[in-house]
Amino acid sequence: xxxxxxxxxxxxxxxxxxxxxxxxxxxxxxxxxxxxxxxxxxxxxxxxxxxxxxxxxxxxxxxxxxxxxxxxxxxxxxxxxxxxxxxxxxxxxxxxxxxxxxxxxxxxxxxxxxxxxxxxxxxxxxxxxxxxxxxxxxxxxxxxxxxxxxxxxxxxxxxxxxxxxxxxxxxxxxxxxxxxxxxxxxxxxxxxxxxxxxxxxxxxxxxxxxxxxxxxxxxxxxxxxxxxxxxxxxxxxxxxxxxxxxxxxxxxxxxxxxxxxxxxxxxxxxxxxxxxxxxxxxxxxxxxxxxxxxxxxxxxxxxxxxxxxxxxxxxxxxxxxxxxxxxxxxxx
Numbered sequence: 457x458x459x460x461x462x463x464x465x466x467x468x469x470x471x472x473x474x475x476x477x478x479x480x481x482x483x484x485x486x487x488x489x490x491x492x493x494x495x496x497x498x499x500x501x502x503x504x505x506x507x508x509x510x511x512x513x514x515x516x517x518x519x520x521x522x523x524x525x526x527x528x529x530x531x532x533x534x535x536x537x538x539x540x541x542x543x544x545x546x547x548x549x550x551x552x553x554x555x556x557x558x559x560x561x562x563x564x565x566x567x568x569x570x571x572x573x574x575x576x577x578x579x580x581x582x583x584x585x586x587x588x589x590x591x592x593x594x595x596x597x598x599x600x601x602x603x604x605x606x607x608x609x610x611x612x613x614x615x616x617x618x619x620x621x622x623x624x625x626x627x628x629x630x631x632x633x634x635x636x637x638x639x640x641x642x643x644x645x646x647x648x649x650x651x652x653x654x655x656x657x658x659x660x661x662x663x664x665x666x667x668x669x670x671x672x673x674x675x676x677x678x679x680x681x682x683x684x685x686x687x688x689x690x691x692x693x694x695x696x697x698x699x700x701x702x703x704x705x706x707x708x709x710x711x712x713x714x715x716x717x718x719x720x721x722x723x724x725x726x727x728x729x730x731x732x733x734x735x736x737x738x739x740x741x742x743x744x745x746x747x748x749x750x751x752x753x754x755x756x757x758x759x760x761x762x763x764x765x766x767x768x769x770x771x772x773x774x775x776x777x778x779x780x781x782x783x784x785x786x787x788x
Contacts, residue, residue, distance in 0.1 A: 496742075497785040498756050501536040501773075509775035511552040512763035517771045521577065522763065522781060523550035523563050531577055536773060536783055542577055549590075556596035562618060564591035564604055572618050585612065585621055593634040601640040603659065605632035611645065613659050624659045634675040636684075644700055646673035646686050654700040667694055667703045679725045685747065687733055691717035695747055708741065708750060718753070722764035724772070732784075734761040734774045740784075756782055 503509070507528040514520035522530040522539070527546040530539045544550070548565040555561035562572045563580070568587040571580045589607035596602035604612040609626040626632065630648040637643030645653045645662070650673065652665040667673075671692040678684035686694045686703065694703040708717065718736035725731040733741040733750070738757030743750045759777035766772040772784035 495786055497787060499783045499785065500757070501539070501781040501783055503530060503539045503779040503781045505530065505539075505541065505779040507779055508762070508777045509779060509781065510550065510762045512765050512773050512775035512781070513553050513555060514765045514767040514771070514773055515555050515558065516767050519558070520765070520767075520773060521553045521555065521561065522775045523553045524775075525549050527565075529553070529563065529577070529580070535771070536781060539781065542580075544571065544580055545582065546571070551591065552593050554594050554596055554602070556599040556602065560599050560617065562594060562596075562602070562604075564594055564606070566590045568606075570604065570621075583618065583621075586623070587612070592632065595635040595637050595643070597637045597640040597643070601658075603635050603637070603643070603645075605635050605645055605647070607631045609647075611659065611662070624662065626653060626662050627664065628653070633673065636676050636678055638678055638681060642681065644676050644678065644684060646676040646688075648672045652676070652686060652694075652700065652703060665696075665700050665703060667705075669694075669705060674720070675722045677723050677725055677731075679728050679731075683728070683746075685723050685725070685731065687720035687723045687735075689719040691720060693720060693733070693750075706747070708753075719760075721760070721762050722774075724764050724766050726766045726769040726772075730769065732764060732766070732772065734764050734776075736760045738776065738780070738782075740774070 507524040509522045509524040512522040518535045520532045527544040529542040529544045531542050532539050548569045550563050550565040552564045559576050568585050571582045573580050589610045591606035594604040600617045609628040611624040611626045612621040613624050614621050630651045632647035635645045641658045642656050650667045650670045653662040655662050671688045673686045673688040676686045682699045684696045691708045693706045696703045720733050720735040723733045729746045731743045738755045739753040740756045741750045741753050757780045761774045761776035763775035770786045774782045
């Protein structure tokens with residue numbers, strides 16, 4: 457079930473092949489993704505929910521959160537061996553989760569929903585905002601300073617740990633899906649219609665950047681002040697090496713076995729050289745040379761993956777449809 461994302465590219469798969477992939481995960485557990493990824497072990501974790509998990513975040517290799525449809529909030533304290541459902545107080549679609557420290561966390565959702573916790577998620581408190589736009593993503597540069605982005609070009613900013621949220625002028629009406637900040641001054645936001653916005657003054661001013669493509673961008677991540685990546689629908693992959701002034705189209709090829717390129721939904725880098733992308737049909741891509749080359753996509757789940765989080769260079773988690781939670785272990 458696709459929820460808030462731009463209409464995806466439908467790829468018809470052989471039913472037998474789909475069942476075979478599912479059986480492989482069920483019968484054999486951890487899987488190796490090709491010979492080039494012999495150091496990578498992939499394990500499907502039991503979430504005990506069929507909710508679509510739109511976002512996942514691990515602050516450490518043991519403590520993690522996942523959120524999704526029907527107001528679902530899941531928590532683990534043992535690296536995902538067990539996931540426990542936490543009372544959220546809402547049935548809204550939850551789109552993102554972010555903990556700025558072990559105690560303070562936020563979730564965003566449909567219809568301007570925002571909720572926070574100050575006790576590590578034991579209890580959640582909805583916050584009234586002056587918007588009904590769906591909120592899709594957020595990022596906190598510190599426990600006090602953060603941003604929330606959403607539909608209609610919405611950008612909300614807090615300087616006091618979420619006590620007050622002030623709308624910033626984005627200069628666009630496009631839906632904004634993700635934000636990433638290197639510090640409390642420098643950051644970027646991406647969204648529909650090829651929208652890329654950047655700031656170096658904490659969002660007092662947002663500058664549109666040129667991607668020369670109207671593709672919908674779902675996520676953005678910077679490895680340093682100059683190098684960043686953005687991903688989107690139809691295999692869209694853009695890189696900047698000048699802090700966002702120019703974005704170079706590096707859209708991934710379809711590959712030997714695919715008939716149509718897929719939507720890329722989340723990108724994360726754990727170092728200057730090593731990066732990861734997940735997307736439709738449970739696809740995973742990896743680079744170990746700073747994005748010069750990417751592995752051919754491998755399916756690590758039977759459905760689309762929307763969330764991706766790496767608390768360190770050795771462990772990662774992805775989340776998606778039908779309660780999917782996948783653990784990536786590099787054995788380091």
